[in-house]
Amino acid sequence: MNPATQELKPVYQEMAEEVKLYGYVEVSPFVTRVKIALNLKGINYEFIQEDLDNKSPDLLKYNPVYKKVPVLLHNGNPISESLVIIEYIDEVWKGVPIMPNDAYEKAQARFWSTFIADKCHPALFKAIGSHGEEQAVAEAHELLQFLENELNVKGTKFFGGDNINLVDICAGYIAHWVVAAEEALGIEVVTKDKFPKIAEWxxxxxxxxxxxxxxxxxxxxxxxxxxxxxxA
Amino acid sequence: MNPATQELKPVYQEMAEEVKLYGYVEVSPFVTRVKIALNLKGINYEFIQEDLDNKSPDLLKYNPVYKKVPVLLHNGNPISESLVIIEYIDEVWKGVPIMPNDAYEKAQARFWSTFIADKCHPALFKAIGSHGEEQAVAEAHELLQFLENELNVKGTKFFGGDNINLVDICAGYIAHWVVAAEEALGIEVVTKDKFPKIAEWxxxxxxxxxxxxxxxxxxxxxxxxxxxxxxA
Structure with a gap:
């Protein structure tokens, strides 16, 4: 990281500050994205458990548009949407970087993380929800092939290179949640022989x-x- | 803009550089977003007209995932997706800023521009495409109300304050395209009496x-x- 850039970042962690994360049942991959970003930066925070059937007035106030978790509250300022929160965390707190420093690499990280969140996520869970219906799986595979190619081209351990970045955090639901759903249903959607790089990742x-x-x-x-x- | 931040930005415009924008028929609001961002920065570029019925090998090579315009090619590096391109332009070229400097305001700009692009856009064109069908209009209005409130709370000329920012550029399709579609069909979806702040904006x-x-x-x-x- 460019030392000059680091100096521009306010050293908030030296102030007494309020960091609260509104989440719910620990299985949410979206809330987990934010937890990982905060963990990477070594930030202490209060976790506030939401009840989805009875959302708190705070959640409705802080995220009136989507009424969803995760919401990060930082010194009274609420931030919603996991990708937006992660970029915010990276800009505010020093330490391990989550976004690349180079403008082009940053654009690529935003491109892939949006693709993984907006395209791959619904396609994968449609394939899983259909218990592996052929057409749904084919559609998911078409998208996964782009990730497989990207990992192949990069030839690195993570999308971020030697270390995880925004793209890895965003894709994390594949490594843990999709794999668990496959186990639950006894199916394989992210087939290891077709996507060896994704399996390795x-x-x-x-x-x-x-x-x-x-x-x-x-x-x-x-x-x-x-x-x-x-x-069962 | 923080002068120190400005100094960190590479002064690419002083180099001989290649800037190409792949677009098509001039009615695309997505391509126009990028044109406005380039215009704000005073960047000279070559506009390459794509034929949607016969996409060029370059477009398919530069945006294999979506095969869509706009694509910005900067010194050989292709960037896709209008919001990603705009943030890239803002990071690479100095001059009039497109993103706020403050991390929280930046997060808010990302939140609203994504909301406007991903939620409002399909809802508005669904309402228009249905020729103003009641339920579709009600759904669009529910979303527009958030923008109306946001403009009300800000009390400024633009979402960006005194000047346009990412959010304004992103919402531009409402001001020009939706209004033109309303005229074409003789309907009003973004009703002026219900959304006076949006009408003013x-x-x-x-x-x-x-x-x-x-x-x-x-x-x-x-x-x-x-x-x-x-x-007709």
């Missing part, structure tokens, strides 16, 4: 200590998907 | 010189929507 990602600290226990996620998709 | 936006330079002629957009939505 999944292993690298969940074995990264800063990630491991924040992941909900595998068996709880499996149990959640067994309930959600209705198969 | 629309006027402010299209009268901003840097925007005006880049907008396709109103009558061409009207003609396009007459054709698209099948009503």
């Amino acid at each position: 999944c292993g690298n990602y969940i074995n990264c200590q800063v990630v491991k600290d924040c992941l909900p226990p595998r068996e709880r996620v499996v149990a959640y998907y067994k309930g959600r998709f209705g198969k | 629309c006027g402010n936006y299209i009268n901003c010189q840097v925007v005006k330079d880049c907008l396709p002629p109103r009558e061409r957009v009207v003609a396009y929507y007459k054709g698209r939505f099948g009503k």
Whole structure:
């Protein structure tokens, strides 16, 4: 990281400050993204458990548009949407960078993280929700192929290179949640023989200590998907 | 803008450089977003007209994921997705800032521009495409109310304050395209009496010189929507 850039960042962590994360049941991959970003930066925060069936007045006040978690509250300022929160965390707190420093690499990180969040996520869960219906799986595979190619071209351990970045954090739901859903249903959507680089990346990602600290226990996620998709 | 931040930005415009914008038929609000950003920065560029029915090998190579315009090519590096391109332009070129400098305001700009692009845009064109069907209009109004409130709370000429920023550029399709589609169909979706602040903002936006330079002629957009939505 450019030392000059670092100096521009306010050293908030030396002030007495309020950092609260509104989340819910520990299986949310979106809330976990924010937990990982805060963990990377070594930020202490208060976790506030939301009840989805009875959302708190605070959640409705802080995220009136989507009424969803995660919401980060920093010194009274609420921020919603996991990708927006992660970029905010990276800009406000020094330490391990989450975004690349170079403008072009930064644009690429934003491109891929949006693709993974907006395109791959619904396609993968549609394929899972359909218990592996052929057409749904084919559509998910078409998208996954782009990630496989990207990892192939980069030839690095993570999308971020030697270390995780925004793209890895964003793709984390594949490594932990999709894999757990596959186990719950006894199907394989992210087929290892078709996507060996993604399979390798999944292993690298969940074995990264800063990630491991924040992941909900595998068996709880499996149990959640067994309930959600209705198969024992 | 913080002078120290400015110094960190590479002075690319002093180098001989390649800037190409791949776009198509001048009615695209997405391509226009990028044109406005480039115009704000005073960047010279080559505009490459794409034929949507016969996409060029360059477009397919530079944006293999979406195969869509706009694509910005900067010194050989392709960037896709209008919001990603605009942030890139703002980071690479000095001059009039497009993003706020403050981290919280930046997060808010990202939040609103994504909301306007991902939520309001499809809802508005669904309402228009249905020729003003009640339920579709009600859904669009629910979203527009958030923008109306935001403008009310800010009390400024633009979402960006005294000057346009990412959010204004992103919302520009409402001021020019939605209004033209309303004219084409003889309906009103963004009702002026219900959304006076948005109506005022629309006027402010299209009268901003840097925007005006880049907008396709109103009558061409009207003609396009007459054709698209099948009503004379």
